[in-house]
Amino acid sequence: MVKLPPILEVGGVLISSDLLTERFCCDYEKCRGVCCIEGDAGAPVTMDEIAGIEEALDVVWSDLSASAQSVIDRQGVAYTDREGDLVTSIVRGKDCVFTCYDGDNCLCALEKAYRSGKTQFCKPVSCALYPIRARQFADGTVGLNYHRWKICEDAVRKGQALDLPVYKFLREPLIRRFGEAWYQELCTVADELRSQGYL
DSSP: OOOOOSEEEETTEEEETHHHHOBOOOOHHHHTTGGGTOSSSOOBOOHHHHHHHHHHHHHHGGGSOHHHHHHHHHHOSEEEOTTSOEEEOEETTTEETTEEEETTEEEEHHHHHHHTTSOSOOOOHHHHHTTEEEEEOTTSOEEEEEOOOGGGHHHHHHHHHHTOBHHHHTHHHHHHHHOHHHHHHHHHHHHHHHHTTOO
């Protein structure tokens, strides 16, 4: 197989070739949504998303833990992390304040309310895009990288079993973030690379 360049440009967005070559599919039955309660910072959010979260806050408030409510009362729904990024507030240095539980399963209170038709805001697009991490550079260019995390090993195995590339698994959130036309361009690039023996 011909060696694929590590970085590709699609519609003005820089993407890691891992998005085309790696396989991934969340396996909730095994991970139980642990990505919501592990980590050292919250989910990256935009100012528009913070406004959406704040509008949904009254609806999801009763689903949040007392600890999460206390954190939100003290610092709001988001804060600036050590890298200078706006992220959702967290409890005990790791749990997203919007985590709620259904038995042993971790759920997003924001997404739960959205899927029940109670709010217009689903959840931060950075959550929906995981394991893709987006970064905006000083010149405005956006870069997309594939993030490897030990807790997602089951998702990697499931993705391999299904032969599901990262970019296909994340079709809907990629369209939400960049639009249908951009996603179709990404698929065209992938098809061309496959026909040329890169994939």
